[in-house]
Amino acid sequence: MQSEAGDGTQTGAMITLTDVARAAGVGESTASRVLRGHGSFSTKTRESVLTAARSLGYVPNRIAGTLASMGSKLVGVVIPSLSNIVFPDVLRGANTVLVGAGFQPVVAVTDYDPEREESVVESLLSWRPAGMMVAGLEHTERTGAMLRNARIRVAELLDTDGEGIDIVVGFSNRKAGRVSAQHLMSRGYRCIGYVGHDLSLDLRAAKRFAAFRAALGEAGLSVIGEEIIPAASSIEAGRDGLARLLERCPDLDAVYFSNDDMAIGGYFHCLARGITIPDRLAIFGYNGLDVARSAPQPLSTILTPRVTVGEIGARLVCSDGPSAVVDIGFELIEGATT
Template sequence: MTISDPPRPRRPLTLRDVSEASGVSEMTVSRVLRDSGDVSAKTRARVLEAAKRLGYVPNKIAGGLASQRVNLVGVIIPSLSNMVFPEVLSGINEVLEDTPLQPVFGLSRYDPAHEEKVLFEMLSWRPSGMIVTGLEHSDASRAMLRAAGIPVVEIMDLDGEPIESVVGISHRRAGGEMARTIAAAGYRRIGFLGTKMPLDHRARKRFEGFTGALARAGIEVADHEFYAGGSGLKTGREMTRALLDRCPDLDFLYYSNDMIAAGGLLYCMERGIDVPGQVGLAGFNGIELLNGLPLRPATMDIQRREIGHRAARIIATCVEQGLTGAGTRVALTPRIDPGDTLRPAAAPRGGQAPADHV
């Protein structure tokens, strides 16, 4: 579903804006931002604070360039080790390669402060648009994106307030849908395995949706295991061993991503655990790696390539039409793939349909 609002007029900030906000001359502002000239520490701090608050970013491109923009689209993703994001980048590139625009990307490392630095450098080269992962950013990053005067698209997540345009899924709904599917299959002793969540907001929202839907079905998560750092097969195996050692009676394992789910599946198969009869399991993202496993783990396909396509089309259309933004919201629907590790829904008892816990 796509809902468009009228574009909002914006203009790029100038040295004069920073000068007025800091109470010093434009020449002094210029010296501070170029890190040159004899400026007191107090004045320098006042100028930098005003620039950060406004979201002002110096212009690094040649002053004589007529458009004051380059045909680049900045793309910020959290990680390249996560197999989700290369497919998003492929989708972006497939659309932009038929336009004069060229994507360039940077990594936020799931760190708002680092994202702020990457964004500052990208915007200083005056790109024609920005595609940024997620809805949670530092105040300074949000100020820079609002003040940039270019189309901005946030991707992957709909659970929050976007800066301008947004393309993605509701992770809370995705978690809730998986919980209802697991409960309908008759599983009751459920364990959760995932990343520590202070900075992985999408994983946190899925967990909230998952546990909330289970609670409405009268089920609580029996135990959980969290990890820090990169996800991988080894991590999934170790987490699964630790969780099943503590709670050997668990009958379902829900993982926050497919990589650790694949590791968990391999561990269960090595231990002779019947999957999905004794223990069912599911991951998230629908990565292609799952197709090469002895059993294909249940997962949820979030249409990663389509997210990239849609985001790039918004940017390309805005640039072509000379718009600074579109105010577009694109909500995609994730799809559950039961694979080989999630048994079918339990048959209704006494001829009654199962309760619909929404």
């Protein structure tokens, strides 16, 4: 028999459980039990199996294990984008909890495209995950059907305005929009504009804006001018957007941005042009990013508990409780820009 080094060096074919069992002089099932700490075995056996495994550099094959036990330790996580720190934040919260519970997240990105979401969901489902976490409540009909029929826990995150499939963890984007409007109005702003990114893709941003506009309307006001950049949100887009909007509507006294990236861009524009904030122009964002909170003038915005959403979503996906909707709310941050 070939000797193997203890550092994991291996020669020949891939080491299997059978090899370990043979080397330890025990049966496969005994080796399996020891390696998983399941069932009972003597200390002596334990040692010999562990020693054999280590010296052979054995790496268990979870593909085989999962197939045999018919229960995977994978959890699919579907997010729209990796460019916006919001989703890595959610992922971070989910990752912490999932790993802690012995699960392995498998991430897929949709680029905000429902068709793509459908295809990545289908793809993830083929790994027979124990659960799925997806962003938002809006999906194609087939995506919904697949998710419902998978007989696994499904958590929909970051939005509570709509019908969920199983678990819903997030907050109301409509309420966020309304609260933003109320805040601006309560501060006395009356000529309010909007700078946003492509809303046809970002449904949650669209909900916020719709509610924002509605809240203004109820108070007899309206969005004086709006500038929509036909692209994903970014600081630059916010900067350019505000520049263009102010050119068209110089009388604005406040601008609501689709999110903090855009708002920070707007803030930078004002800094560069010497536009006094908040006296000459007020700025309001959404998300409560670090950059917004650490700016010379902390941005007035809505802090969304993104990491917590990921954590709670993951916790519930791992649990076996009933379906639930968890609205964990958001916090309005009265910064120095309104």
